[in-house]
Structures are given as structure tokens and as C-alpha cells.
Amino acid sequence: MVSSSTSPAPPAEGSRLARFFGVFRYSRRALGLVWQTSRPLTLGLALCTLVAGVLPAVAAWLGQLIVDAVVAAMEMHRETGQVEWWSVLRYVLAEAGVITLIALAQRGLSAQQSLLRALLGQKVNVMILEKAGELSLTQFEDSEFYDKLTRARREASTRPLGLVNKTFALAQNAISLASFGVLLVGFSPWALLVLTIGALPVFLSEAKFSGDAFRLFRWRSPQTRMQMYLETVLAREDSIKEVKLFGLEPLLLGRYRDIFTTLYREDRRLTLRRESWGFLLGLLGTLAFYGAYAWVVIETVTGRLTLGQMTMYLMVFKQGQAALSASLTAIGGMYEDNLYLSNLYEYLEQPVAAEAGTLTQGASPGDGIRFENVSFTYPGAQTPALKHISLHLLPGHSLALVGANGSGKTTLIKLLTRLYVPSEGRILLDGSDLGDWDIRCLRRRIGVIFQDFVRYQMKVGENLGAGDVEAFTDETRWKDAAQRGLADDFINAMPDGYHTQLGRWFKGGQELSGGQWQKIALSRAWMRDSADILVLDEPTAAMDAAAEAAVYADFREHSRDKMTVLISHRFSTVRAADHILVVDGGEIIEQGDHDHLMAANGRYARLFRLQARGYQ
Numbered sequence: 001m002v003s004s005s006t007s008p009a010p011p012a013e014g015s016r017l018a019r020f021f022g023v024f025r026y027s028r029r030a031l032g033l034v035w036q037t038s039r040p041l042t043l044g045l046a047l048c049t050l051v052a053g054v055l056p057a058v059a060a061w062l063g064q065l066i067v068d069a070v071v072a073a074m075e076m077h078r079e080t081g082q083v084e085w086w087s088v089l090r091y092v093l094a095e096a097g098v099i100t101l102i103a104l105a106q107r108g109l110s111a112q113q114s115l116l117r118a119l120l121g122q123k124v125n126v127m128i129l130e131k132a133g134e135l136s137l138t139q140f141e142d143s144e145f146y147d148k149l150t151r152a153r154r155e156a157s158t159r160p161l162g163l164v165n166k167t168f169a170l171a172q173n174a175i176s177l178a179s180f181g182v183l184l185v186g187f188s189p190w191a192l193l194v195l196t197i198g199a200l201p202v203f204l205s206e207a208k209f210s211g212d213a214f215r216l217f218r219w220r221s222p223q224t225r226m227q228m229y230l231e232t233v234l235a236r237e238d239s240i241k242e243v244k245l246f247g248l249e250p251l252l253l254g255r256y257r258d259i260f261t262t263l264y265r266e267d268r269r270l271t272l273r274r275e276s277w278g279f280l281l282g283l284l285g286t287l288a289f290y291g292a293y294a295w296v297v298i299e300t301v302t303g304r305l306t307l308g309q310m311t312m313y314l315m316v317f318k319q320g321q322a323a324l325s326a327s328l329t330a331i332g333g334m335y336e337d338n339l340y341l342s343n344l345y346e347y348l349e350q351p352v353a354a355e356a357g358t359l360t361q362g363a364s365p366g367d368g369i370r371f372e373n374v375s376f377t378y379p380g381a382q383t384p385a386l387k388h389i390s391l392h393l394l395p396g397h398s399l400a401l402v403g404a405n406g407s408g409k410t411t412l413i414k415l416l417t418r419l420y421v422p423s424e425g426r427i428l429l430d431g432s433d434l435g436d437w438d439i440r441c442l443r444r445r446i447g448v449i450f451q452d453f454v455r456y457q458m459k460v461g462e463n464l465g466a467g468d469v470e471a472f473t474d475e476t477r478w479k480d481a482a483q484r485g486l487a488d489d490f491i492n493a494m495p496d497g498y499h500t501q502l503g504r505w506f507k508g509g510q511e512l513s514g515g516q517w518q519k520i521a522l523s524r525a526w527m528r529d530s531a532d533i534l535v536l537d538e539p540t541a542a543m544d545a546a547a548e549a550a551v552y553a554d555f556r557e558h559s560r561d562k563m564t565v566l567i568s569h570r571f572s573t574v575r576a577a578d579h580i581l582v583v584d585g586g587e588i589i590e591q592g593d594h595d596h597l598m599a600a601n602g603r604y605a606r607l608f609r610l611q612a613r614g615y616q
């Protein structure tokens with residue numbers, strides 16, 4: 001069932017015809033894209049197209065000359081017993097030459113097309129990925145937007161060339177048709193008209209069904225995405241463990257099959273309709289062609305046409321009809337490609353919030369971080385994740401956030417790192433609004449590990465280097481950071497030390513334990529030694545007790561002049577912070593240092609005692 005709200009149609013304005021031609025607006029852009037990708041190849045493509053377009057008519061004309069020359073030579077032979085071989089064979093030679101040239105042009109076309117396909121695919125993919133780098137986190141979390149991205153990635157890298165190839169094929173066939181037309185007018189302009197009208201219905205049905213296919217494709221994007229997701233869950237090493245143990249395969253495979261069955265049903269319906277209409281309407285074209293065929297035969301029998309002319313016209317009809325339906329199919333396909341391209345451009349033209357900030361220094365350096373009555377609601381969420389948060393963190397001070405799951409701790413960090421912008425209130429760094437800071441300068445000042453840090457399937461060293469792109473391959477820095485993050489011992493014991501491949505995606509990759517990965521993430525944060533704001537979101541949850549104690553001893557030692565924000569559910573680590581915020585339901589319910597909070601005997605004191613009892 002396709003509901004109108006979920007099938008975003010191509011341009012809605014104007015008549016059906018305008019809508020039909022409206023989608024061709026992307027042809028020019030696709031051509032531009034190909035032109036930018038490689039001028040020599042585009043020009044080569046155009047030249048080969050021209051040659052391959054004109055020569056079939058020349059071959060047909062030579063065919064006529066051959067037959068007429070043969071007939072004349074036969075007569076001469078009968079009358080004089082002599083044959084002038086050259087007068088006939090020169091045409092045969094010329095036709096062989098023309099056919100060779102056509103073959104050459106066609107080879108040239110396919111060679112250039114495959115080179116362009118590779119270059120263009122790469123170019124479009126890079127455009128898509130570059131755009132992805134500019135987009136905000138909010139846009140990534142929007143499922144509709146994500147759909148656009150998936151669609152753009154899945155199809156559009158091959159479509160622009162498809163469109164250009166079809167445009168060139170159309171041009172080639174149009175040139176052929178025009179040159180056939182020139183020959184055919186000598187017979188009868190009406191024949192030309194009959195053939196054109198005969199092929200038109202197939203073209204219209206082709207165009208209609210390609211539009212339907214596109215709408216179906218857009219509409220079903222969420223299901224296709226679910227299918228891709230299920231494939232990942234069922235076939236990726238990081239999920240297969242759990243899938244096997246919980247016996248989820250039949251259930252997930254069942255879902256996968258159900259989606260396929262639904263999609264297949266629609267596909268089948270469309271394919272059957274498309275092909276049956278194509279067949280029926282194609283019959284009209286065939287009828288027109290055979291009508292014209294009979295006409296030429298009659299005219300030849302009655303002596304109005306020579307045998308040579310008849311041969312030529314029959315060839316022209318046959319090839320002309322083939323060229324016409326090829327152009328029409330190309331147009332139908334172009335329509336489809338244009339629709340796909342509209343999706344690509346929709347994605348590429350997605351507005352990006354301008355990173356307006358330019359400050360590299362705050363209005364009052366040394367003022368640290370201030371949250372002034374900050375509230376935040378996630379896009380699409382009903383309730384705010386943070387409400388009226390005010391805090392002040394000075395350089396050299398540490399702040400710990402404590403609170404139940406979902407209380408808003410990570411959200412606060414996301415706002416501090418400007419991944420999101422507060423819905424209300426403001427955040428200041430050194431006296432200036434976070435939004436006014438130059439984003440690169442701001443990010444250089446912040447070293448952060450999130451709970452869901454990334455496990456790059458790269459070398460161990462590069463996993464550390466990711467923390468500071470400028471030192472991505474700096475081995476000395478890797479080692480310093482690893483020492484600080486307590487990762488150097490196990491890295492040194494690995495087969496290739498810092499050059500050991502991590503993860504299972506690539507040959508020889510080593511998998512790490514949860515705690516070891518966390519040490520990698522911690523070391524990654526230490527790579528950013530210029531950062532004066534360190535944010536650790538549950539950095540030691542997977543570490544053993546000795547490692548955790550060592551991490552915090554070292555952390556305190558090396559963060560004396562920095563601002564540190566720590567999120568942890570372990571009160572043993574939280575208690576050392578200068579200031580502790582207890583968050584509940586997005587609000588601060590208690591704050592102060594450990595002694596103050598214990599004395600207040602509120603939520604913090606209760607949870608602290610609860611945890612302490614657990615260790616006794």
C-alpha cells in the first residue's frame with residue numbers, strides 16, 4: 001500500500017507533461033558533473049557518439065549503391081559478357097570500412113564509459129562523504145534524513161553516469177534517426193510519420209512505469225534499510241555472538257524474509273504490468289514497421305523503386321525502428337535516473353547550519369565553563385533531557401556528574417562539546433558564548449571519551465592517533481599517550497606492537513577485551529595534550545579495580561591545570577572531584593563537594609552508603 005504522504009512525488013507543480021519533463025532538469029547537472037570529472041573522456045564520448053550515430057545511415061546508403069551496382073553489373077554482363085569489378089567492389093570495400101569504423105566507435109564508447117564510471121563513482125561518493133562531514137549530529141539522528149543518505153549512497157554513485165550514457169545513447173540514436181530520416185524522406189515523409197507514431201506509445205508507457213518504480217523505491221526505503229540492518233546483525237562478528245546465544249536467527253531471518261516477500265509482491269506487480277504494457281504497445285510499433293515494409297515491397301514490385309533502393313529502405317526501416325525504440329527506452333531510463341538524481345541533490349543540498357563562530361579567545365580568559373540556565377530538548381522529543389542547568393567550572397577544577405541512567409549526564413557533555421545547541425539559556429567558555437567560538441579551536445581545547453567511543457578497525461597506534469589528527473602517525477606521541485592511558489603494557493605484548501591491526505575486519509586483526517579497548521580510548525583522549533578541558537564519560541567502567549585506581553591517580557596528577565568533567569557511577573572515583581552535581585530527570589538536585597553532600601545526607605549520601613555497603 002502506498003500512502004500519498006509516504007510517496008514523495010517528483011515535482012508536484014504543473015501539468016502531467018510538465019512534471020514528466022520537469023525531472024529532466026537534472027540531466028544538465030549530470031552532464032556538468034561528468035564534464036568536471038574528465039573533459040577528455042567526455043569529449044571522446046561525444047565524438048564516438050557522433051561517429052556511431054551517423055555511420056549506420058552511410059552504411060545503409062552504401063548498401064543501396066552495392067545492390068544497384070550489382071544489378072547494373074549483371075545487366076552489363078548479360079549484354080556484353082564483361083564485368084567491371086571495381087565499380088561494384090569499391091562499395092563493398094567502403095561498407096567494410098564504415099562497419100569497421102562503427103565497431104571502433106562503439107569500442108571507444110564502452111572503454112570511455114567504463115573509465116568514466118570509475119571516476120564518476122568515486123567523485124560522487126566523495127561528494128556524499130564530504131557532505132556527511134558537514135552535517136550536524138541532529139541531521140544524522142533524523143531517520144528521514146538518514147534515508148536520503150542511504151538512498152544517495154546506494155544508487156546515486158552509478159546513476160549520474162547512467163544518465164549521461166543514456167543521454168549520449170539518445171543523441172546517437174537521434175543522429176541515426178535524423179540521417180535515416182533524410183534517406184527516408186526520398187521515399188515518403190508519411191512513412192517517417194507512421195514509424196514515429198508507432199513507437200510513441202511504448203515510450204509513454206516506459207516513462208510512466210519508470211516513474212512508478214522510483215516512487216516505489218523511495219517509499220520502501222525504510223524497509224530496505226531494515227533489511228540491510230538485519231543483514232548486518234545476522235552476519236557481523238560483533239553481533240553474531242549474542243544472536244547465536246539467544247537463538248535469534250530464526251526470528252530475525254523470519255523478519256528478513258517477510259520484508260522481502262512484501263517488496264517482491266510489489267516488484268512483481270510492477271514488472272508484470274510494465275512488461276505487458278510494453279509488449280502490447282510495442283506491437284503497435286511492429287505493426288507500423290511491417291506496414292511500411294509492405295509499402296516498400298509493393299512500390300518495388302510496381303517498379304517505382306529499384307532493388308537497391310528497396311534494400312536501403314528496408315535496412316533504414318529496420319535500423320530506424322531499432323534506433324527509435326532504443327531512444328525511447330533511453331528516455332524512459334533517463335527519467336528514472338533523473339528521479340534518483342533528484343534524491344542525490346536533495347541530500348547534497350541539505351542545508352548545513354553555518355559554523356558562524358570565529359573566536360579563538362574568550363572575552364575573559366581563565367573564566368572557564370559556565371552553564372547559564374541551560375535547557376535542552378532533543379529534536380522530536382516530547383520532554384526536555386536537561387532543565388535549567390547552571391554551573392561554573394574554573395580551570396584546574398574537576399566536576400563530577402552523578403545520576404541514574406537517562407538522567408541527562410551525557411546530554412550535558414554533548415552540549416558542552418557543541419554537538420548540540422541548547423534550546424534555552426547559554427553556555428560560555430572564557431566568558432564567550434560557545435556558539436561564537438571557532439569550532440576547530442573549540443574542539444582542539446576539548447579531549448573527550450564517550451561511553452560509546454569508536455573502535456577503529458585500524459592499527460593500535462592509529463587508534464590512539466585518532467585523538468589528535470595532527471599527530472595521527474606520530475609514534476612518540478602514541479607511546480606517551482598509551483603510557484598515560486595504561487595501555488602500553490598490553491600493546492607492547494602484541495605481535496606487531498603499535499602496528500598491530502585491531503578488530504576482525506581485516507586480515508591478522510586482533511580483538512581486544514572490553515577493558516583494553518577502554519584503555520585505548522582513554523589513551524586517545526590523552527593524545528590531545530593541548531586540550532585544557534577533559535571530559536571522561538564512564539571511562540573506566542570496564543576496567544579492573546587496580547587499573548581504575550591507577551587511572552584516577554594519574555588523571556588527578558596530569559589534570560591539575562585543566563578543567564575536567566567526569567561521569568561515573570562509581571562513587572569511589574567521584575568523591576575526589578572538587579564539585580559534584582547530582583542530576584535527576586535532567587535537573588540538578590544536589591551539588592557540592594563530597595563532604596558537603598555527605599553532610600547534607602541527601603540522595604548522594606544515600607547512594608554513596610549503598611555502594612560502600614556493597615563492597616563490605
Ligand SMILES: Nc1ncnc2c1ncn2[C@@H]1O[C@H](COP(=O)(O)OP(=O)(O)OP(=O)(O)O)[C@@H](O)[C@H]1O
Pocket residue numbers: 141378379381385403404405406407408409410411412451
Ligand atoms: N539522541 C537522542 N535523541 C533523543 N533522545 C535522547 C537522545 N539521547 C538521549 N536521549 C534521551 O535523553 C535523556 C538523557 O539521556 P543521557 O544519555 O544524557 O543520559 P545519561 O544520564 O548519560 O544516562 P546513562 O547513565 O545511562 O549514560 C534520556 O531520557 C534519553 O532517552
